[in-house]
Amino acid sequence: MKHSVNRPPTPDAAEDQGKEPTLQEIINIKLIESGEKERLMELLRERLIDCGWKDEMKALCRAHVKKKGRNNVTVDDLVHLITPKGRAYFGHSKVVGNQ
């Protein structure tokens, strides 16, 4: 990958270095580094298909695109559309903010 000579400085990152990473962050990072997160994600993807979640999200997106027109919809639009509905799909679970 090309590395630009004039790489922008990393402003806020430097400030945040001072903060202690939370336990959640440490665990998350360890999961990613070890590759386990990828396995979990794959399992999650399978389960979401099985319980009909993916079909429903796909249908929501389709309906939205149909309404707005194929060329007037962006990925960002769709993400903002289905994120709350995707979380609401599941009954009693409380989703801790993760994105």
Next chain:
Amino acid sequence: MCLRSSSYTSPKPCKHLADYKLRHAFDGYDSLQNCLKTTPIGRTRVDNHNTKIPRCNFCNGYLGRLYICLMCSSISCSTHILLHTQSKSGHDVAIDIERSELYCCLCCDQVYDPDFDKVVVSEQIKGSCPGRSNKRRRLDSGMELDLKKSKWLIAMRDGRAKSCYPLGLRGLNNLGNTCFMNSVLQALLHAPPLRNYFLSDHHNRDECKRRYGEKLCLLCEIGALVSAMFSGDRSPYSPAQFLYSWWQHSSNLASYEEQDAHEFFISVLDGIHEKESKVRNSSKDDGDCQCIAHRAFSGSLRSDVTCTICGFTSTTYDPCVDISLNLDTVNLSAAEKTGLSTLSGCLNLFTRAERLGSDSKLHCQNCQELRDTSKQLSISRLPLVLCLHIKRFEHSLIRKTSRKIDQYLQFPFALDMTPYLSSSIVRSRFGNRIFAFECENSDSSAEYEIFAVIAHSGMLESGHYVTYLHVNNHWYKCDDAWICEVDEGIVRASQCYMLFYVQKLLYYKANKDLSCNASVESR
């Protein structure tokens, strides 16, 4: 080299991508090649060989969508990617790190370039190559890429394209003449609304125990069953706990005798409903009930009773969770029984106008007298899941015996219920006049697809039930503990007892507690 097959057209690049390509051609893509990593399942991600995980330059976040700039390799999250392109002119195109997809920062949208895809695909093939399967051909990395072939190879490597059975198929052990239960459970657990409901944990067993104690809950038992069926474990499962719970609920049926599958089906739905109405303290009639059993199976039948003298019609509506059909060749003489017995024949029989005998005259409001009447049934509201029960028993009052009717019944895999709707039936009664219909749900479709067949073999007192399930375009026979794939011809030739159809266009009503308002289109 062929880049496009006739059925696939690549979206046009946005002008920012086009500009980038003009200025930099393949430079960015080529240097990307060393940074792509393919996971065993087939997802390709961008890996910068850093020891640290990728983080956004602006907020240090590492969650959500992260993009790497094609020009300067700096990483931004979806919230801050716009800032990056605004601070650096010409840095318009980035790559989604997790998915290896092009993203235009100015259009805020995913963009497509066959040249980019070629690079990604060639890396995926390289990654899969070394001795993973002797069936797959070895590819020389220097070989020219044929996009069509590589697409096929990618499809082959999809972990889900397994030759083994889809998730959710698992045998159920016979616990003593319980094939009636096993067969119905297989059908119920694969009914899309019920399967989705339990798999998305709408009835959380821990919460249920916490709120209502250890009391027997049929919903919890079904939830446990669904979990077991979809756990991935293929060894036959013994639904003993469920059987015990059901016995508690339907104590009159609690025995090891053979029983009727339809009776069991009704009793399970009843058990689910009972628990739900206890929970909500509601005594809503079945039509409005929001328990999962009614949401899935509840429909409404319309009955028109017409006075044959004055024509006055009195109409009533009754909720139903299934439709019991008489075989269309019953009561025909031997000479008349020439044709094939079909499901549409049975449905026609069900909805035809029937003259009630003169020994069952009814009081006509108009005439103020007892009159001969004609009665006609039709469906005013179709359920999400349509259960059709074929009445294969005949009771002879004269001989005081019952016998089973083995008559073969032909049934379709795709069913259109339009002709049996109240609108169609009433319309045809008056020579196809236009009527406005109140009770009809115009949003739901009348088109159904079959997903389960419960077949019976043997005699009335002793027989065997099996269930045929339609999953992922394949048919599977569930015979207690044994599951095997079967040809659709076997299913068509079977002696059907209960047929389960689901609406092609599923429609979930919005509900405050539960999931969202959506229209689901089946593929």
